[in-house]
Amino acid sequence: MVNIKALSLATAVLSFAGAALSKSTTTKPAAAQNILPSTFTPPQVFKNTNIVRAINLEKSYPRNVVNVVIENVSPEAQDEYYIPFTTAQAEKLGNLEVKDNKDLTSPSFSFEAVSIDGASDTQLYKVQLPQPLAPKAKQTLRISYAFLSSVRPLPAAVAQQDPQFLVYEFSAYWPSAYATTQQETEIKFPGANVPEYTAGVEGNADSAKKTGSKLTYGPYKKVAAGTTQPVRVRYEHTQPLIHVSRLERDIEVSHWGGNIAFEDRYTIVNQAANLSTQFNRV
Template sequence: MIPAMAKIQFCVLFVLYIVIKCDSVNVDTISSDIKIKNVDRSIDISSQLVKITSKVTLENTGKVPVKTFLLAVEGTAKNNLAFIGAKDSSNKDLRLVETTVKGYDQVKFWRVELKDTINAGSTVVITTESVYTKALQPFPTAITQQEDQLVKYNGNLYFYSPYNVASQKTNVIINTKSVESFTKVKPFSQQDGTIVYGTYANIAPFSEKELNVHYKNNSPFLTVTRLERLIEVSHWGNIAVEEIIEIEHTGAKLKGPFSRYDYQQDHHSGPASVRSYKTLLPASASDVYYRDTNGNISTSNMKVKKDSVELDLRPRYPLFGGWRSHYTLGYNVPSYEYLYHSGNEYLLKMRAVDHVFDDMQIDELVTKVILPEGSTSIKVNFPFPVTRLPDSLHYTYLDTKGRPVISFTKKNVVENHIQDFQIRYTFPRLLMFQEPLLVVGFLYTLFLCVIIYVRLDFSIHKPEHPHKD
């Protein structure tokens, strides 16, 4: 009887495992009805990021309407991919679902769901965007204080796709005339700050051809190695935001000594170094502070604009390749701009990460949201995949049970991830009076103890009063 029960349990567990695997992994096939009529591609490598924008004209050569198509990223580039997205001709975002194709284990695929079907014999124009981090390598890897920084880009000359491409053209944007070398595949032309490749015809699916560009790039190569963002929500009208930021210059390392005298006297000294950078805060930000382990950093400026607060952050020392800095940035914003409620139901909408500097790249982001004490039925909605960390409790003054903390983390973050997340929770409004009542009760008890202490007589014997004659 026992072996039979064991077999039944094994079969049930095996079926559940298969169901879970099938639900969690999408499997697609490459449609032979879809062809790419034309691709107009732009590769922007003028900053520390590689931004590729492609205007793709899809054609349905079959006999039935098509609702989806596949995007692909080659195996050599998928580890550097930070963001990928697609928009239709109306500039509306399309939904992307990560999927797999049998026989292409080294390729990363996304299924793009179109808002309108492509009828047989019709075409549609889609714009795709992808951002890659750490795809530009300094070469040489070390330079002196006076030298310019040279970097190498190694990519794919062709638009990588599971479909046949009838015609394509590529513009490589470098924004400099100082080019050491670049791949020369005819037809091509070099203009001011741009290298134009194509038009190339009849490119087979999954085609790859090496594209190399070696050029001058003195853009700030700053990487936030870790950013811990703390959001503390109060129902008394304020949301406190604090960011602990660890930053590193990941460009060509400094070779030889550093001369501060030359750096201050000659503005052309250290062309690849970072003297300062701009951080953007919400327009309603107030009580802004900027400090490191030594205290407040006064070498910074704040400019209030209509739609943001611009901070010109200047570290205590300039950042050269391999140098690091660590600082804390904090501010307050009014809760009515981000917190909505109906009765006891609340909705918090805030950014998972904010603008640190232009063309930023963040290795690790950790966001923690501290909700008011007594919050229950917490539900979280993220605009992109994240790793949810275990919930915890945070204790401050007058807390009894602790405030719930919702935490999540994400690797390889860029500006495209500056999006709102949502947290829904239930909070009985009567609990808002808990802390004031605790204060009143404490003061009442204190005054009562003082009154009792004054009125009681703790002496061993009473003093003798003199008798009157």
Template structure:
């Protein structure tokens, strides 16, 4: 990655010191609480009122559950369980729980519970910020998304045909507790929903349609674990962008005054495949009236203000079909793949840029500590949304950085600190590696705060190494030049 100290940007560090002191704010998704195989969630709560919202306006389903829970036990309780199937557990991402009426409490601790690997029902355990007193109530806001949960039907379409997706869910929101009243709202990208399941019962026959929104319910008391399968098929004339792997590097250079970003994508389009071969002539003719298409035409990167010197390459080489606008208000990079990426096609590429380090880093007033504040995830911002199956983020700090700590609101699976060796290094640069799975673009621009100590001697190490190396070369050249290699005859 190239080093160039250019640009101007504004970044607030108002809460940096507080977050840095807390260290890692996340709980790894991979770590599970092991409980006996006979475990069943204790019936300490009941759901007084529940509203389940399913948003299908993007290329991944996003679900939200707003539920009023009441403690029906005789003692204060702080553990609430959310059930999912084994398949859902493998694809669920970004599960967050908060108090809807008191957002200042922040996110509640959420951990996966493993009790019986043979069971199709698994649980997430929510730990409330404070135990809920008997007969007291609290309103929980639960949000999460599913990756690779939408399937085109039919699986193959013509180049100009519309795409329809299928999604399956339950009209009764699955719960580990009795629910007294509930309803499920489904938001579609348009009103074109040719197929959907009709659920009898409730106040009226479900669903109740209002434009592009369907409502199932309201339903009366529903027992624990009850489900009512629903299948919908709706029009979605956009690509399904899936990134199976994203490798994001952030390289910090104190001497260069630069922070360099590079992202390497393994991108797929999970939309319906083409029935016939791709027609370049037909594609060119379509562009005059710009219809909706399941192909990925372009990718738009809204970068931080002050970002400069971008580059964009794929497996063949540099791609010149791009546009970069940078001024005091914005820095937007727009790139077009070498070919339109239709359903079933792949497109691996990399993109990088530089920025002024001063806008992301500040030195603490005391000691030798520094605070780095960067986005955990940037990447393209598409109207249809994007999903990331695996993310590996490396923050490469200067050589000699130590006592590294971090904070982020992104759920992680693992962390590691290692050495990254490049040219003119002695022991190697300190690298913080963070991994996450099943992340969607709703997590764009969430902060990653890294604190570390960087002693003065460590900062002088590289110029000393360069000085000694250059001096050694000159000394060696002088020594070699002073050797008399001439041949003289005997007198």
């Protein structure tokens, strides 16, 4: 049995990264990003005619699925669609995938991370449409992603018999590089206990509608490109917030038996609320 841990680990990591990038499901490291000039803004060749976003908070991290109907408003065919995130969001972006919503069995669209030179807080992802979209033509994109370590317990410490509540902050408008005709966001909670949420948006105290374990923002009409509207929700979540702070993998290859063995070591931290008193088994 020959131990080639260091070399095999490096090879495995590169292989996993290559496979992930080929499927366009993970973000690139900052060092590999393309840098655009500080004056760059995505060309306004598209408009979003309708956006329906679903945010799922049932797990320990927010999962987003956004269905966007895009329309080519330029006189020429276009095949590059930009998705913006803030720098803080990009650092927590755990997974990003773009597909044709009418053909979810087809391969994911390829994309690349691009940064804007200077002090910009925007991280762009340039999506390559498989086929150029003709003038006035429409296509529905299904954009899915997750944000890791984006919720926090409030209060940060609770008594052993008390429930845990988490806080999540986001924009009621889906941040887009293009003008949007209409959009709506629905949030799914683990349960119906949501003691706090931002109610008023656009001066409308009834713009947020809660029914059971679901909360809806919108619909909002004629939202300009780059517009955001900060909102906050606080909801009951009684499960742990598991965070892997370190992952080590050893790989051993047998020259005699034709076998390969893996050993993974995880350092796991529960980022849920602390106990305000000592733990009691009684």
